[in-house]
Each structure stands twice: as C-alpha cells, then as structure tokens.
Amino acid sequence: MKRLFIIFLMILLMISTIVVWSYSYTLSHEEAYVPVSNITESFVIPSEEGVFERSKYALEYAEMPIDKNHERSLKTYYNNRAFYGAPPSIPHSVEERDMGANSCLKCHENGGYVNKYNAYSPVTPHPEKINCRQCHVPKKSDNLFVATNWSRTKGPSIGNNALVTSPPIIPHQIQMRENCLSCHAGPSAPEEIRTTHPTRINCRQCHVINDKEIKDIGVFTRK
Ligand code: HEC
Ligand code: HEC
Ligand code: HEC
Ligand code: HEC
Structure with missing residues (x-):
C-alpha cells in the first residue's frame, strides 16, 4: 500500500512537472512574439508622426512611372x-465659391493628372488646414502693377551629403513640412528632390535636420 502511494506520488509529480514546464515554455514563446498587427501608432515618436502620414502609399509611389513631359x-x-x-x-x-477642402482636396489630397491644366496636381502637405484660400490666392497676372526691386529669397542648397553616398541633411525646417512624401514622391515632386526610395518610410531615421543657421536664405533687408 505504502509503495503504491509513493509510485502514485511520483507519477503525480512527473505529470505536474510536465504541465508546468510546457505551460511556461509556451508562455515564453508567446511573449517573444509580437504580432505586427498589434503594433499601433504609439510606437511612433509623436513629433515625427507626420513623416508617416502618407506612408501607406509608399509602395504605390515606388511603382509610379516618371512622366518626363510633365515634371x-x-x-x-x-x-x-x-x-x-x-x-x-x-x-x-x-470658382469664387470654391473656398477650401470640399473643392480643392478633390485634386490636392492625393494628386493625379489633370487634363484641363495639363499637369499633375501637387499633393498638399496639410489637408487638415481646410480653409485653403485663407493662405493661397489665385494668380491673376504675370506682371506687376508697378516695377519694384523686390527679389525672391532663394531656398537652401541641396546635396549636402557628408560623404558621396551618405544621406543628405534636411536643409529646410520641419514646421509645416512634417509630411515628407507629399513633396518628395510622386509625379508632382520637383525632379531634383524626388526621392529614389519612397518605401523607406522612416525618413528621419537617416536624414537629419540641419540645426545650423540657414545662411542661403539670407536676412531680409529693405533696399
Ligand atoms: C481639377 C483639379 C484641381 C482642383 C479642383 C484644384 N486644383 Fe490646384 N492645382 C491643380 C493642378 C493640376 C496644379 C498644377 C498646375 C501646374 O503645375 O501648372 C495645381 C496647382 C495648385 C497650386 C500650386 C502648387 C505649387 O506647388 O506651386 C496651389 C497653391 C493650388 N493648386 C491650390 C488650389 C486650391 C486652393 C484649390 C481650391 C480652391 C485648388 N487648387 C483646386 C489641380 C487642381
Ligand atoms: C495657414 C495657411 C495655409 C492654409 C490654410 C493652406 N495652406 Fe497650402 N501652403 C501654405 C504654405 C505656407 C505653403 C508652403 C509650404 C512650404 O514651402 O514649406 C503651402 C504649400 C502648399 C502646396 C504646395 C506643396 C509643395 O509641393 O510645396 C499645396 C499644393 C497646398 N499648399 C495646397 C493647399 C490646400 C489644397 C489647402 C486646403 C486644404 C491648403 N494648402 C491650405 C499655407 C497654407
Ligand atoms: C512642402 C514640401 C516639402 C516637405 C513636406 C518636405 N520637403 Fe524636403 N525639400 C523640399 C524642397 C523644396 C527642398 C529643396 C530645398 C528647399 O527649397 O528647402 C527639399 C530638400 C530636402 C532634402 C535635401 C535633398 C538633397 O538632394 O540634398 C532632404 C534630405 C529632404 N528635403 C528631406 C525631407 C524630409 C525627411 C521631410 C519630412 C520630414 C521633408 N523633406 C519634407 C520640400 C519639402
Ligand atoms: C535607410 C536610410 C534612409 C531612409 C530611411 C531614407 N533615406 Fe533618403 N537618402 C538616403 C541616402 C543614403 C541617400 C543618398 C543616396 C545617394 O547619394 O545615392 C538619400 C537621398 C535622398 C534624397 C536626395 C535625392 C535622392 O534620392 O538621391 C532625398 C530627397 C531623400 N533621400 C528623401 C527621403 C525621404 C522623403 C525619405 C522617407 C520616405 C527618405 N529619404 C528615407 C538614405 C535614407
């Protein structure tokens, strides 16, 4: 009787060992595996969120043909x-009644070729600023009413790579330019700054902001 009891105890111990071991084994596997679908926005640094705004189109950008005639x-x-x-x-x-988002975003949210204007519509980096014509005014003429000595300030120079193949620095500020792909990819992007790699969506992982004073723009002085 005593012997049977000890055998029974041993078997019980063995079973519980197997149960506990296999339970903790599967548990350790579960923790090591984080399914991609569980990764949420919170993995993104809040100040860099804009970088990913159009990243869902990255693969499409990569496949868009370059239309040399309308660059x-x-x-x-x-x-x-x-x-x-x-x-x-x-x-x-x-049209005078077309003030903002409802009319403008048809073409400027995602771009695309417009027959009427024979051009690709540039994608707006700020679709959320819905009162478009608060800031953008129609161009009525190519001439000035009065001759002036006003000269345009130039943009900062591009091609500031530390080494030949290293990523060029971002020569401009980030404010209102958080959404990189809107200007740097697609057929409406100026050819000099169209990126060859729209699919590397985490732009600021490699491209750093120029924290030096932007000299090229110059200081405005009244002549
Ligand atoms: C039918 C499509 C369409 C609609 C609607 C439209 N646009 Fe455009 N927009 C274009 C195209 C195409 C261009 C490029 C023209 C060119 O390069 O000659 C353009 C150019 C622009 C530009 C110049 C961008 C740049 O980088 O120089 C601004 C600003 C602009 N549109 C604002 C607006 C606003 C504001 C509205 C609404 C009142 C609007 N657009 C409605 C198609 C459209
Ligand atoms: C608060 C002012 C403001 C409002 C409102 C605004 N924009 Fe802009 N927009 C700007 C400024 C400033 C720039 C130039 C940004 C730069 O050069 O960094 C710009 C640039 C653009 C560009 C050119 C992007 C490029 O390639 O450089 C387009 C297209 C444009 N806006 C469309 C729109 C549309 C469409 C709306 C309405 C949904 C709109 N904007 C609302 C101020 C505004
Ligand atoms: C409103 C449009 C716009 C947005 C948004 C924008 N850029 Fe630019 N970017 C430009 C223009 C235009 C230039 C050329 C220099 C200038 O005029 O500022 C440029 C230049 C650059 C260059 C230098 C390219 C070279 O060949 O040297 C890099 C790198 C760059 N941008 C990265 C970025 C990154 C990263 C973002 C997102 C955080 C971004 N840009 C957002 C318009 C934009
Ligand atoms: C993995 C690092 C990396 C990431 C991420 C990255 N870039 Fe680049 N980028 C580079 C390198 C390296 C170069 C220089 C390529 C050369 O000189 O051949 C470059 C060049 C550029 C240029 C100059 C034109 C060109 O293509 O040669 C622009 C504009 C640019 N990148 C924009 C972007 C934008 C916008 C994003 C985000 C969608 C981005 N980059 C993401 C590494 C990166």
Whole structure:
C-alpha cells in the first residue's frame, strides 16, 4: 500500500512537472512574439508622426512611372512663391465659391493628372488646414502693377551629403513640412528632390535636420 502511494506520488509529480514546464515554455514563446498587427501608432515618436502620414502609399509611389513631359523642377517650384516658404499662389482658375477642402482636396489630397491644366496636381502637405484660400490666392497676372526691386529669397542648397553616398541633411525646417512624401514622391515632386526610395518610410531615421543657421536664405533687408 505504502509503495503504491509513493509510485502514485511520483507519477503525480512527473505529470505536474510536465504541465508546468510546457505551460511556461509556451508562455515564453508567446511573449517573444509580437504580432505586427498589434503594433499601433504609439510606437511612433509623436513629433515625427507626420513623416508617416502618407506612408501607406509608399509602395504605390515606388511603382509610379516618371512622366518626363510633365515634371516640375525646383525652378518652377520657387517661381510660384513670393519668397522662400511663402504659400504658393494658385496657378489655375478657381470658382469664387470654391473656398477650401470640399473643392480643392478633390485634386490636392492625393494628386493625379489633370487634363484641363495639363499637369499633375501637387499633393498638399496639410489637408487638415481646410480653409485653403485663407493662405493661397489665385494668380491673376504675370506682371506687376508697378516695377519694384523686390527679389525672391532663394531656398537652401541641396546635396549636402557628408560623404558621396551618405544621406543628405534636411536643409529646410520641419514646421509645416512634417509630411515628407507629399513633396518628395510622386509625379508632382520637383525632379531634383524626388526621392529614389519612397518605401523607406522612416525618413528621419537617416536624414537629419540641419540645426545650423540657414545662411542661403539670407536676412531680409529693405533696399
Ligand atoms: C481639377 C483639379 C484641381 C482642383 C479642383 C484644384 N486644383 Fe490646384 N492645382 C491643380 C493642378 C493640376 C496644379 C498644377 C498646375 C501646374 O503645375 O501648372 C495645381 C496647382 C495648385 C497650386 C500650386 C502648387 C505649387 O506647388 O506651386 C496651389 C497653391 C493650388 N493648386 C491650390 C488650389 C486650391 C486652393 C484649390 C481650391 C480652391 C485648388 N487648387 C483646386 C489641380 C487642381
Ligand atoms: C495657414 C495657411 C495655409 C492654409 C490654410 C493652406 N495652406 Fe497650402 N501652403 C501654405 C504654405 C505656407 C505653403 C508652403 C509650404 C512650404 O514651402 O514649406 C503651402 C504649400 C502648399 C502646396 C504646395 C506643396 C509643395 O509641393 O510645396 C499645396 C499644393 C497646398 N499648399 C495646397 C493647399 C490646400 C489644397 C489647402 C486646403 C486644404 C491648403 N494648402 C491650405 C499655407 C497654407
Ligand atoms: C512642402 C514640401 C516639402 C516637405 C513636406 C518636405 N520637403 Fe524636403 N525639400 C523640399 C524642397 C523644396 C527642398 C529643396 C530645398 C528647399 O527649397 O528647402 C527639399 C530638400 C530636402 C532634402 C535635401 C535633398 C538633397 O538632394 O540634398 C532632404 C534630405 C529632404 N528635403 C528631406 C525631407 C524630409 C525627411 C521631410 C519630412 C520630414 C521633408 N523633406 C519634407 C520640400 C519639402
Ligand atoms: C535607410 C536610410 C534612409 C531612409 C530611411 C531614407 N533615406 Fe533618403 N537618402 C538616403 C541616402 C543614403 C541617400 C543618398 C543616396 C545617394 O547619394 O545615392 C538619400 C537621398 C535622398 C534624397 C536626395 C535625392 C535622392 O534620392 O538621391 C532625398 C530627397 C531623400 N533621400 C528623401 C527621403 C525621404 C522623403 C525619405 C522617407 C520616405 C527618405 N529619404 C528615407 C538614405 C535614407
């Protein structure tokens, strides 16, 4: 009887060992594995959230063909701005009743080719600022009413790589430019700054902000 009891106890101990061991073994596996679907926005540094705003289109950007006949360059880009950083004027006709998001975002939220204007619509970096014409005014003429000595301030220079193949620094400020892909990818991006790698969505992992004073822009002085 005593012997049977000891055998029974041993078997019980063995079973519980196996149960406890296999339980903790599977548990340790579960913890090591974080399914991708559980990764939420909170993994993103809040101040860098804008970088990922259009990243869901990264693969599409990579596959978009380059339309050489309708490309923009930095020259045409700057020409449509009164000074560096100024809101560009609206180069096409607008109906007086079209004030903002409802009409403008049709074309400017995701871009695309517009037959009427024979151009790709630039993607807005700030679709949330819905009162578009508070800042953007239609361009009515190419001439000035009065001759002036106003000269446009230039943008900072590009191509500031430390070494030949290292990532160039971001020569501009980030305020209102958080959403990198809106300007740096797709057919409406000026050709000089269209990125070859829209799929590397964490732009600021490699490109750092120029924390030095931006000299090229210069200081505005009244002539
Ligand atoms: C039918 C599509 C369409 C609609 C609607 C539209 N746009 Fe455009 N927009 C374009 C296209 C295409 C261009 C590029 C024109 C070019 O490069 O010649 C453009 C250019 C611009 C630019 C110049 C951007 C730059 O980088 O120089 C601004 C600013 C602009 N639009 C603002 C607006 C605003 C504000 C509205 C609403 C009142 C609006 N657009 C409605 C298609 C549209
Ligand atoms: C508070 C002022 C303000 C409002 C409102 C605003 N914008 Fe802008 N927008 C700007 C400024 C400033 C720039 C130039 C940004 C820069 O150069 O960094 C700009 C740039 C742009 C550009 C050119 C992006 C590029 O390629 O450089 C487009 C297109 C544009 N805005 C469209 C819109 C549309 C569409 C709306 C309405 C949904 C809108 N904006 C509302 C101030 C504004
Ligand atoms: C409003 C449009 C716009 C947005 C948004 C924007 N950029 Fe730019 N970027 C430019 C322009 C225009 C230039 C050319 C220099 C200038 O005018 O500031 C440039 C230049 C650069 C360059 C230098 C390229 C070279 O060849 O040297 C880098 C790198 C860059 N940007 C990275 C970024 C990153 C990263 C972001 C997102 C945090 C970003 N940009 C957001 C318009 C933009
Ligand atoms: C893994 C690092 C890395 C990431 C992430 C990255 N870049 Fe780059 N980027 C580089 C390197 C390296 C170069 C220089 C390439 C060369 O000189 O051949 C470069 C060059 C550029 C240029 C100059 C034009 C060109 O393509 O050569 C622009 C503009 C640019 N990157 C924008 C971006 C934007 C926008 C993002 C986010 C969508 C981004 N980069 C993400 C490493 C990176």
